[in-house]
Amino acid sequence: MLPQFNDTEIAFKHQSNHSLKQAHFLFSAMGNPLVTKLGIAATQWAFKLQLPIQSLIKSTIFKQFCGGETMQEAATTAHMLHQYGVGVILDYGVEGKDSETSFDAAVPEFMKAIEYAATQPNIPFISAKITGFARFALLEKINNKEVLNEEENAEWQRIILRLHQLCQHAKANNIMLLIDAEESWIQQPVDDITDLMMATYNTEKVVVFNTFQLYRHDRLAFLKTSHQKALVGNYLLGAKLVRGAYMEKERARALSLGYPSPIQESKEASDLDYNAAVNYCLDHINSIVVFIGTHNENSCLLAAEKMQQLNIASNHPHIYFSQLYGMSDNISFNLANGHYNISKYLPYGPVKDVIPYLMRRAQENTSVAGQTGRELSLIKTELKRRKLS
């Protein structure tokens, strides 16, 4: 049977009336572009001035989108999700630290997360950003094919070593590692390093996934090339499919620097490529492990329909669905109810360090037409249903 995404009783059974009302308030506020814009500016300003706003952030937007400040706090959320058949992707959400000390410190932090995940029944993945281990400016230089000096070459080798350490540890602990996609102007080295890790560690089963942003018009072709490369190299492709989170930034940079935007011309074009990428992966499911990361109900439904057509079981070990924690519970919990492999991206980390992630969530819930409206109407339906029953 195909999943239904409008069953709000299943979607929100993990939420109390109080937390549903809080979510209602938050999504209503984020739905107003002016409130979001002012909120983002005020938050950045308050952190710069070291004003004591952490507890306000923690009890509102942080609570909605993050698992906790520490792995222990995130563990409580992970246990709750497990009760409903929903898995977790641990995401150490600290961003924007740009020093060798913090890159070195990130390795044991991620290793701890891998070890913890290995002890849990519902944490098959952790996710990582290469910029958590590498200097942004160096990645940009490599992306631009600039020649590196001796020191920079040594720095690049240290980055590769950090990734090897992580992947080895993930493989030894039977945990899968999702490498996020980032801005297009650093993505080439991110792809290169991820390909290298896939070729090394994905020989028997998938340990490492690269991320394909289908809002870029060149990524469907890149997915196919990556698959061919994996076939020739005799390893499995781990393909995490997303639409992409940096659209405004990408377009603005392309415009200001005068190069053609890498982003598709319309939402429909992104949707077409996204769904084509899902189909491509499902058609080659013996040699690809696909991770369908989306809040788009239609894409999830199309994937489920295609699985049915191809006679693929809903819990096939090469197919995973995922949504971000705090969003689209109607998809996640209804998929779990239909026994699909489903996990929530669960970021954790100190409040001040996950601010860039939270700002992206706030912006996304304002700029994505329909998304906030959809969340709100589902929450309203459920609140009404509970009142009547």
Ligand SMILES: Cc1cc2nc3c(=O)[nH]c(=O)nc-3n(C[C@H](O)[C@H](O)[C@H](O)COP(=O)(O)OP(=O)(O)OC[C@H]3O[C@@H](n4cnc5c(N)ncnc54)[C@H](O)[C@@H]3O)c2cc1C
């Ligand atoms: C589990 C998970 C992991 C993620 N990991 C990453 C990651 O590693 N890197 C990353 O960049 N993002 C990541 N994202 C975010 C993702 O890329 C999207 O920003 C977000 O999920 C919204 O897209 P959607 O498919 O869920 O929903 P939809 O609402 O169907 O699509 C919205 C998206 O469509 C695209 N879009 C909107 N308008 C237009 C337009 N006019 N023209 C062209 N395209 C348009 C944009 O990408 C926008 O975000 C992740 C999301 C999830 C759920």
